[in-house]
Amino acid sequence: MIAFWILAPVMVVCALGILVVRKAVHCALLLAVVMISLAVLYAVQDAPFLFAVQIIVYTGAILMLFLFVLMLVGVDASDSLVETIRGQRAVAAAMGLAFLVLLTLGVAQVSVGVDQGLEQANEGGNVPAIARVLFTRYVLAFEVTSALLITAALGAMVLAHRERLTPKPNQADWAAQRMRDFAERGTHLGPLPPPGTFARHNAVDTPALLPDGSTAPGSVPRALAARGTVRTAPAHEIDVISHEIGADAPVGPMGGLPAPPAEGPVQSDEWPGSVRPLPDGSEPEGHPVKGNKVSGLFHEPGGRWYAQTRAEVWFDSADSAEAAGFTRAGSRSGTTTKED
Amino acid sequence: MDTTPFIVLSAILFSIGAVGVLVRRNAIVIFMCVELMLNAGNLALITFARANGDLDGQIAAFFVMVVAAAEVVVGLAIIMTIFRTRRSASVDDASLLKY
Amino acid sequence: MTAALTSALTSVVPTEVPVVDPSSADGVLGLLWLVIALPVLGALVLLVGGRRTNAWGPGLATGLVFGSFGLGVAMFVEILSRSEDDRQVGQHLWTWISAGQWQVGADLLYDPLSALFVLLITGVGGLIHVYSLGYMEHDARKRRFFGYLNLFVAAMLVLVLAADYVGTFLGWEGVGLASYLLIGFWQHKPSAAAAAKKAFVINRVGDFGMALGVGLIFATFGTTSFAGVSEAAGRASDGALIAIGFLLLLAACGKSAQFPLQAWLLDAMEGPTPVSALIHAATMVTAGVYLIVRSNFIFELAPAARTGVIVIGCITLLYGAVIGCAKDDIKKVLAGSTMSQIGYMVLASGLGVAGYAFAIFHLLTHGFFKANMFLGAGSTMHGTDDDVDMRHYGLLRKAMPVTFLTFAMGYLAIIGFPGFSGFWSKDKIIETAFAQNPVAGACALVGAGVTGFYMTRLMLMTFFGKERWEPDVHPHESPRTMTVPLVVLAALSVLGGVLLLGDWIVDFLAPVVGEHEEEHLAISPLAFSAIAVVVVAVGVVVAWLTVGRRDVPREAPQDVSFVTRAARNELYGNEVNDALVVTPTMRTITALDAADGRAVDGAAEGVARSVGGLSAVSRRLQNGYVRSYAVALLAGAALVVAALLVVNL
Structure with a gap:
């Protein structure tokens, strides 16, 4: 029980962390903590086989898969913690709490009876005991599970497979394409x-x-x-x-x-109507529009990404931002930064 | 060893996972929350196995793991496919099927 | 108790009703079906054959009707040669309706009553066919007209030859249809179309009575054949008999344009004149009289219904006469006159055994002289470019001598000039009415005087006085095809009275309507006839004083007394109909329509709309966010847990 009382708070805190941390990678790491702790708890409860499976399958395979997909998908706006559905958080919290209370009330009333322990069942070792049950009583389920796994593997392959519709471009094609882009749209010809x-x-x-x-x-x-x-x-x-x-x-x-000493917003010499950021990053007086020089976007107050954008330049209005060549956030599509 | 704390811990983890499904928008994180719920269920199964003194609960937990693995594989592939077409992993972006 | 009452009632009911008990047809009577089949064939050929029959169709139709007439004459001679007990002949063609115990055969009944009607329908009908050959010569739809005429003759023959109320009803509806088609024959005239519709609708009211009556007959007697009903009539309850009697009276009112269903007849004059002569003077409008006389076994046992018949007859004979006095349209005067004369017949048929024979007698003579006069009116219209206003006539006797002379015969017949047919028939009705009920008799007598007035007015305005027609109208005599029927009918108008010679018609009809009991008046028949003639003469003189001595203005004067105005407006019959029936009906329909639109539709659409509104609200739940759905999922799971808790607690 000592292990339990040490691990249980850790697990709960990590689980709660999954709800609040912004980056998916952190979520995965917190989940790994929870899963390894669970593995320890399995071991504590006379389930060494499952302890190993938990480590190998969950933390080893499944979580690695999660991380792979995270790397593939990349970082994206869905990492944001801003709630977009009104009332969703309150309702979710209320529902979760109600569910928890009800469930706890329920399981607290279950009388499990005398704790039997697994000494007898695990007499010849846990793994042989499990194997005995698995390959006798549950052999059919076991075989069906294998079919399920194969099907899942096939399904994943089918889903992830992308048919190549055009021939693979080679070096010469790329070069020709670049020249064409330059000729037609004036795209920068050289490397970035x-x-x-x-x-x-x-x-x-x-x-x-x-x-x-x-x-x-x-x-x-x-x-x-x-x-x-x-x-x-x-x-x-x-x-x-x-x-x-x-x-x-x-x-x-x-x-x-x-x-x-800051008397007021420092006028930027870059564009009319723009000021540089104050040292603490807050809004200079009378210049509410945030500009991102890297992405070339500007954000108006109340915009979806306004709060989390780090301003490199502040504009007094959206018009002057547009005059300076910035684009309104969300008006551009097809970029990696899914602003909308 | 008392069983009730394990069961209550299982319930707490399950509820946290459920709330996570509701509040997170990243499909992958939601998937993680689902895994958390499955693990909470496994904990309960193993606890009951010990309490009952036979291995059926452990077998069930084992099957849950296997099925979870299959589910994760397919689910992540689906997320990949969606991401490939919509350039987004947010479950809120896939909201065209509505009134 | 019941037995005592029944015997008491039977002792109260004085007469034994004659029972229809036909022997089966043989010899020439076996061809009875052919009488109907010939005009049916004509109608089929003309109406189905289409344009191919344009050339010879009308001639064929005329010939077929005369064929029927020939058969009718042959059969008439046949039954005359038989003994009095053997004059009812039935012919079973096939079983028409068979439902449980109710059997309706397509049966025909040929007895003295039917025989006279067959002669009248085919004879007068044939003459009118001939007349129509001339009258409709230039009409583009002549063939169709003759097809309808044949259809009418066929339906009328079914009506009078059927041995079953259901068969009679078939003919009854058939003549209604033919009448509708023929009134509206010139359907391009809105007035004709409206008149046809009006006739049809008002006739439906009467037909409704007929249908209910037949239904009640079946409910009471379990059969609808004349034979079965007449045999069982004595055993039926008084209430049923009275109800049947009044329903049949309603039917007769509709078909015969009797008060209060009289309004359609004057409008029906929109049809071609031969139609007015055949259907709305000689034959169809007398179907009501036929129905009452045929149902004598019911009316004899229901004195209350008979009283109703008398009342209706008296009202109508005066009503029609008053209308006839004020109209300037020659056909409408004749229509009012027809109404009035049928009123006489209905009155006579309400007088019971004493009156049936005279009703039929007057029906025949009226058929002759009224058809004669209608055809004469058609002839004058033919000669004056279809003008019907008598104020535009005057002195036509010079231009149309044959028409004038034949019309004069009809005139003398209808006013009851001694020796002419109307004298015999109308005199007998007035006499019998006086013998039974002085009030009815007085009405009939006054009616005779008024008849003298309006017919004299018609004669004076049409054939005497000064020429009042338009300058470009050149009145001329009609062609031979039109004058020959006029002459024949004029002869019949004069000579129709011979039917009464030695009370022949009374004896002839006795097997159908029962023996005639002698009615005794306080004064001798001869003196009574003199009184009637004097009354008529008074009417004639008044007409001479008011119309003949003065110039008739071409436009009807407007500063006339209230009575004249009322008479011109048909005594406001249409207005009464409008006020009593049409307006309330329209209001009800408007109200129902509003109720349907607001209440019913409102309820239905309100339900639909509220469902739609709720859906519009509830569909917001489908916001597309999978996380929202997951909330519902978790709520459901929580509910399940809660339920488990509740169950286990």
Whole structure:
């Protein structure tokens, strides 16, 4: 019981964590904790075979499968914790609580009788005992299960298989396609710009700067942009300078000088009607529209992704944002960042 | 060893899994919550097996695991397919079948 | 107790009713079915044959009717040669309806009553066919007209030859149909179409009485054949007999245009004139009289119903006469006159055994002289470009001498000029009425005087006075095909009285209607006839004073007394119908329609709409979010757990 009382709170906390953490990968890790703890509890309850199966099948196979699919699907807006169905959370919480209370009331009333223990059943070892039952009384179910597994494997293959409808393009095709795109739509012909040059650590998340001081949109991987972990070049600069002067004091942008006392929003010289972010990241007075330089999108207050967007520039209105060449979030489709 | 705490833990995990299915939007996370519910059921089965002193509960738990594996394989394939066409793994995006 | 009552009742009922007991047909009488079959054949050939028969169809139709007439004459001679007890002949053709104990055969009955009717229908009908050959010569739908005429003759023959109330009903409906088709023959005229519809609808009221009557007869006697009913009539209860009598009287009122179902007859004059002569003067409108006389075994045993018949007859004979006094349309005057004369017949048939024979007698003579006058009116219209307004006639006797002379014969007959047919028949009715009921007699006598007035007015306005027709109208005599029937009918109008010679017709009809008991008036028949003639003469003189001595204005004067205006408006019969029946019906229908639209539809649609509204609300539950559905799933699971808890507690 000691193992139980240690593991049970851990499991409950991890399970609750699944409900609240934002990233699916974290969910998978929390689930792994729960499952391994369960495996221990199986072992405690004289089920060593299931302990092994739980570790191997669940934590080993199934969770790995989950992680594979997560990697395939990539990061996406569904990770958001913003509830879109009105009242869903309240109803879900009420329902879950009611269910829990009822279920607990129910099982609390079940009198299991004397705890028999499995000493007798496991006499010749748990695995042979299980094998004896499985291959005698449950042999039919066992065989049917095998059929089920094969069917599932086939089904997964069929579902995941994608028929190739066009011949696979080779290097020459790609090159021709690029030239065509350039001729027709003016698409950039060369390779995308590399990420930022102030490589202190993993510079992949820092966009390159163009000669005018703005960031090059294509210089960071799309997945990072979608995940929102792209660092702005000015922020990176601040990091560098802070490190050099060995202080956490707020410093001014561009030029390494400490920022003057903020009298109000600092006018950006980039576009009319835009200001740079305040050091604490909050909204500058009178400039509610958030702009994302990397994605080239802007977000209006009340928009779906407004709250979670980290602004690199603030606009006083949607019009000036559009004038600056930004696109309204959600008006663009087919991007990896599923904004809508 | 008392059985009731195990059963109550099973109920708690099951309820948390159910609520997770209701509140999460990522289809994969929802799937994880379903797995959590299945595991909670397994815990109850194994506990009852011990309480009853025979192995039928463990056999049942074993079958649950196998079936869960099959289910996960197919379910994830379906999620993959949906994602491939809709570029989204959110269950709320697949909401065309309505009034 | 019951037995005593029954015997008391039978002792009260004075007469024994004659029983219809026909012997089976043989010899020439075996051809009875052919009398009906010939016009049926004609109707079929003309109506089914279509345009191919245009050329010879009308001639064929005429010939077939005369064929029937020939057969009728032969059979008439045959039964005259038989003894009085052997004059009822039946012919069983096939079993028509067989339902349980109820057997209706397609049976024919030929007895003295039917014999006279067959002669009248085929004889007058044949003459009118001949007349129509001329009258309808230029009509594009002549063939169809003759087809309808044959259909009518066939239906009328079924009516009078059937040996069963159901058969009579078949003919009854058949003549109604033919009448409808012929009144509306010129269907391009809205007035004709409306008149046809009106006649049909009002006739339905009478037919309704007939259908109920036949149903009640079956319910009472278990049979509908004349033989069976007449045999069992004495055993039926008084109430049933009275009810049957009144229902049959209602039927007669409808078909014979008797008060209160008289309104259709004047409008029916929209039909071609031969139709008016054949159907609405000579034959079909007398079907009611036939029905009453044929059902004498019922009316004899139901004195209350007979009283009703007398009352209806008296009212109608005055009603029609008053209308006839005010109308300027020559056909409508004659229609009013027809109504009035049939009133005489109905009155006579209500007088019981004493009157049946005279009703039939007057029916025959009226058939002659009224057909004669209608055809004469048609002839005048033919000569004056289809003008029917008598105010546009005047002095036609110069232009149309044959028409004038034949019409004059009819005129003298209808007013009862001594020696002419109407004198004999109407005189007898008035006399008998006086003998039974002075009030009825007085009505009949006054009616005779009014008849003298309006017929004299008609004669004066049409054939005497000054020429009042339009300048471009050139009255001329009609062709031979029209004048020959006029002459024949005029002769019959004059000579019809011979039927009464030695009380022949009374004796002839005795096997059907029973023996005639002598009625004794306080004064001698001769003196009574003199009184009647004087009354008629008064009417004639009044007409001469009011119409003959003055110029007749071409337009009807409007500043006339209330009585004249009422008479012109047919005594407001149509308005009464409108007020009593049409308007309430329309209101009811409007109300029902509104109720249907608001209440019934409202309820139905309200249910539908509320279901729809609820659905519109509840379909919001189907929001497409699988997580919402999962909530419902979890709620269900919670409910199951709760239920288990409740059960286990």
